[in-house]
Amino acid sequence: GNSVTQMEGPVTLSEEAFLTINCTYTATGYPSLFWYVQYPGEGLQLLLKATKADDKGSNKGFEATYRKETTSFHLEKGSVQVSDSAVYFCALSDLGVISTNAGKSTFGDGTTLTVKP
Amino acid sequence: DGGITQSPKYLFRKEGQNVTLSCEQNLNHDAMYWYRQDPGQGLRLIYYSQIVNDFQKGDIAEGYSVSREKKESFPLTVTSAQKNPTAFYLCASRGTDTEAFFGQGTRLTVV
Numbered sequence: 418g419n420s421v422t423q424m425e426g427p428v429t430l431s432e433e434a435f436l437t438i439n440c441t442y443t444a445t446g447y448p449s450l451f452w453y454v455q456y457p458g459e460g461l462q463l464l465l466k467a468t469k470a471d472d473k474g475s476n477k478g479f480e481a482t483y484r485k486e487t488t489s490f491h492l493e494k495g496s497v498q499v500s501d502s503a504v505y506f507c508a509l510s511d512l513g514v515i516s517t518n519a520g521k522s523t524f525g526d527g528t529t530l531t532v533k534p
Numbered sequence: 535d536g537g538i539t540q541s542p543k544y545l546f547r548k549e550g551q552n553v554t555l556s557c558e559q560n561l562n563h564d565a566m567y568w569y570r571q572d573p574g575q576g577l578r579l580i581y582y583s584q585i586v587n588d589f590q591k592g593d594i595a596e597g598y599s600v601s602r603e604k605k606e607s608f609p610l611t612v613t614s615a616q617k618n619p620t621a622f623y624l625c626a627s628r629g630t631d632t633e634a635f636f637g638q639g640t641r642l643t644v645v
Contacts, residue, residue: 451633460540460624460636461577506576510634521567521592522626522634526576 419444423507423525430497430532438492438528440481440507448509450474450483450490455504455527464492464505497532504529536561540625540637546645547612547619555610555640557625564629566608570594571622571639580623583608612642620644 424439442450449468453461465474470485479494490507510522538559547553557566565584569577579592583602597616602608608627612619622641626634 449633453636458639458641460638461626461634462636463633466633508634510628521579521582522628524577529574 419448419509419523421507421509421523421525423505424528426527427529427531430530432499432532432534433496434532436492436494436497436501436530438505438507438530440490440492440525442488442490442507442509442523444488444509444523446511448511450481451508451510451522452479452481452490452492453506453508453524455506457503461506497530499532499534502530502532538625538627538635538637540623540640542640543638545640545642547642548645550614552611552613553642555612555623555625555642557608557610557637558606559608559627559635560606561627561629561635562605563627563632563635564605565627566602567626567628567634568592568598568600568608568610569624569626571624577624580610 420443422441451466452464454464455461465476467474467483473482481490481492504527506527507525508522541556567582568580578594580598581600583589586605589602599611620643622639624639625637628634
């Protein structure tokens with residue numbers, strides 16, 4: 418079945434530091450890949466996505482590239498801010514396909530990021 | 535505004551009671567999902583529905599029940615059979631070729 422493995426946390430950085438959160442996946446077929454962010458006490462919000470190999474998703478200074486050869490979708494940001502402190506989830510799903518496995522998203526366990534001023 | 539709404543935000547349950555968590559969406563999405571999140575952990579799928587009047591068990595369905603009588607609504611009942619119901623519950627919906635959209639969550643506590 419599908420699975421997502423992401424870097425264990427927590428991660429603590431100083432403001433303006435470079436961020437990488439690693440994510441690798443196992444999937445049958447050609448899934449779409451996502452990064453979601455969760456602020457304390459709230460639901461998940463989509464941060465960025467990529468729907469095919471070599472696509473780069475980007476939003477709010479965050480980037481991730483869909484690497485099929487290494488089955489990875491690492492999240493990066495060049496200069497983090499205190500407001501980026503949150504839990505980040507890597508996920509995959511088969512978009513637009515109706516089957517037994519379709520529609521369900523598979524999530525990593527989440528990585529907690531704390532950015533200190 | 536289109537979105538997905540969960541209510542209540544906080545819910546307290548006594549031992550042996552059933553409680554129902556509400557999830558409503560006006561995004562015209564066919565698929566809806568319930569997840570459970572425990573502190574410091576990822577999301578675990580409880581139930582999902584890809585179409586009205588149909589739903590399937592997820593990975594941790596025991597002690598929970600759902601219904602999907604309307605496209606917009608996917609309520610989750612936490613029954614007395616669920617031995618450890620204290621958790622944060624998230625509802626999500628998804629249209630064809632889109633990512634999942636999440637509600638703000640319901641925090642359930644057993645008192």
